[in-house]
Amino acid sequence: MKGDSPREAAFEVLRAVSADDAYANLAMPAALRRHELRGRDAALATELAYGTLRGQGTYDSVVAGCVTRPLEDLDPPLLDALRLGAHQLLATRVPAHAAVSTSVDLVRRHVNEGAARMANAVLRRIGERDLDGWAAELAPSRDANLTGYLSFRHAHPAWIVRALNDALGGDEAELEAALRADNEPAGVTLAARPGRATVEELAGAGARPTRWSPYGAELESGSPARLAAVREGRAGVQDEGSQLVALALATAPVQPPDERWLDLCAGPGGKAALLAGLLTQRGGRLLAVEQHEHRARLIAQALAGDPGEHEVLVGDATQPSWPEADFDRVLLDAPCTGLGALRRRPESRWRRRPADVAGLRRLQSDLLRSALWSVRPGGLVAYVTCSPHLAETVTVVDDVLRGRDDVERVDARPYLPGVPDLGDGPDVQLWPHRHGTDAMYLALLRRTE
Numbered sequence: 001m002k003g004d005s006p007r008e009a010a011f012e013v014l015r016a017v018s019a020d021d022a023y024a025n026l027a028m029p030a031a032l033r034r035h036e037l038r039g040r041d042a043a044l045a046t047e048l049a050y051g052t053l054r055g056q057g058t059y060d061s062v063v064a065g066c067v068t069r070p071l072e073d074l075d076p077p078l079l080d081a082l083r084l085g086a087h088q089l090l091a092t093r094v095p096a097h098a099a100v101s102t103s104v105d106l107v108r109r110h111v112n113e114g115a116a117r118m119a120n121a122v123l124r125r126i127g128e129r130d131l132d133g134w135a136a137e138l139a140p141s142r143d144a145n146l147t148g149y150l151s152f153r154h155a156h157p158a159w160i161v162r163a164l165n166d167a168l169g170g171d172e173a174e175l176e177a178a179l180r181a182d183n184e185p186a187g188v189t190l191a192a193r194p195g196r197a198t199v200e201e202l203a204g205a206g207a208r209p210t211r212w213s214p215y216g217a218e219l220e221s222g223s224p225a226r227l228a229a230v231r232e233g234r235a236g237v238q239d240e241g242s243q244l245v246a247l248a249l250a251t252a253p254v255q256p257p258d259e260r261w262l263d264l265c266a267g268p269g270g271k272a273a274l275l276a277g278l279l280t281q282r283g284g285r286l287l288a289v290e291q292h293e294h295r296a297r298l299i300a301q302a303l304a305g306d307p308g309e310h311e312v313l314v315g316d317a318t319q320p321s322w323p324e325a326d327f328d329r330v331l332l333d334a335p336c337t338g339l340g341a342l343r344r345r346p347e348s349r350w351r352r353r354p355a356d357v358a359g360l361r362r363l364q365s366d367l368l369r370s371a372l373w374s375v376r377p378g379g380l381v382a383y384v385t386c387s388p389h390l391a392e393t394v395t396v397v398d399d400v401l402r403g404r405d406d407v408e409r410v411d412a413r414p415y416l417p418g419v420p421d422l423g424d425g426p427d428v429q430l431w432p433h434r435h436g437t438d439a440m441y442l443a444l445l446r447r448t449e
């Protein structure tokens with residue numbers, strides 16, 4: 001049934017995510033290829049799958065409000081089809097009758113006739129209210145329990161609502177804007193690798209220059225691979241926030257020499273490629289370290305066409321195999337919860353657990369100590385996460401700097417020229433709702449002795 005291919009493709013992605021722990025951003029392109037979907041059909045399939053995954057916690061609460069059995073007792077493909085139907089009914093302009101009948105068809109094809117009848121009854125009930133109506137019925141009241149209400153209304157686990165609230169300092173309107181922004185699909189941003197491609201070239205191929213990064217361009221539509229610069233590795237897909245934090249490290253002043261840079265957690269190599277391009281223009285050398293071999297191979301690919309000097313090292317960055325104080329600039333783009341990129345990873349908010357934070361925080365602190373050990377006096381360390389969770393950002397920096405008098409915090413804001421709303425400094429926190437970037441955090445640190 002060619003006409004239903006977008007929904008089949010979306011349903012397959014939901015099944016892969018819930019049954020096989022797949023990542024939607026890998027499963028989706030494969031499903032689009034299998035169903036030969038392009039253009040508007042591909043966009044519809046992607047919106048249906050990603051939107052359903054983002055809203056899953058809320059849709060599950062609504063489905064649970066309409067069935068008598070616990071959700072765990074439902075056949076998993078039936079539950080996925082109900083989620084897909086609920087998304088169309090509550091968050092899209094798909095007409096209700098089409099949302100119901102196409103979801104019931106999926107259940108008929110993938111489960112059985114009895115389950116299809118049940119899906120029909122459940123989806124008709126769901127369609128009796130809009131999302132605000134279901135919030136009034138099922139969520140705590142906004143006044144009594146703001147976190148619980150926002151968690152339901154904007155489909156974020158409560159612990160993430162609290163983490164964003166803490167990072168935003170308790171401004172209710174801003175918190176709601178941040179939650180909404182996580183539910184907006186993010187565009188595809190490209191970075192022209194310095195010395196190998198230019199924004200003009202990307203713009204000539206239809207991309208729109210980004211607001212602040214001199215290397216960035218946004219792709220309005222279509223696959224990045226249609227651009228020669230991307231196919232040839234002279235440009236890569238990279239959020240503007242990622243470009244800005246790497247550029248801040250590269251442009252903040254350091255007394256010469258300034259020729260040895262270290263990227264401590266470099267896989268898959270987006271920031272390393274940007275730094276390598278800049279360093280090649282300055283005649284320096286980059287060492288990119290990565291613990292996982294397959295990700296180290298991706299770094300090597302990203303650096304392959306750069307004519308400068310660079311080396312990729314597979315190893316644990318908490319156990320340096322290089323001499324102390326050997327580098328002029330060090331990037332630590334630390335492994336983190338990724339709460340700053342929820343709009344790009346639709347299922348991740350429901351997979352992450354609050355308990356993940358403590359383990360990551362220990363690793364982030366060990367890595368930051370290692371970064372500070374690696375930089376020479378006078379040199380700079382950029383501590384970066386794509387999470388705004390305070391336990392992964394300022395808390396890590398504060399913990400590591402406590403009791404040390406050989407490191408100073410540098411005001412990072414001047415090194416993101418033109419970027420508004422950067423707060424009181426010295427650290428920088430970017431936000432999707434303020435800047436249209438991922439929520440990247442940057443602390444710039446200078447070793448003084």
Ligand SMILES: C[S@@+](CC[C@H](N)C(=O)[O-])C[C@H]1O[C@@H](n2cnc3c(N)ncnc32)[C@H](O)[C@@H]1O
Pocket residue numbers: 242264265266267268269270271272289290291292295315316317318333334335336
């Ligand atoms: C946030 S990602 C880095 C993204 C990268 N900077 C980019 O722009 O493409 C963190 C990376 O650190 C790696 N990693 C985690 N623990 C590590 C360790 N102890 N030593 C080295 N690399 C590590 C992960 O495998 C992951 O590739």
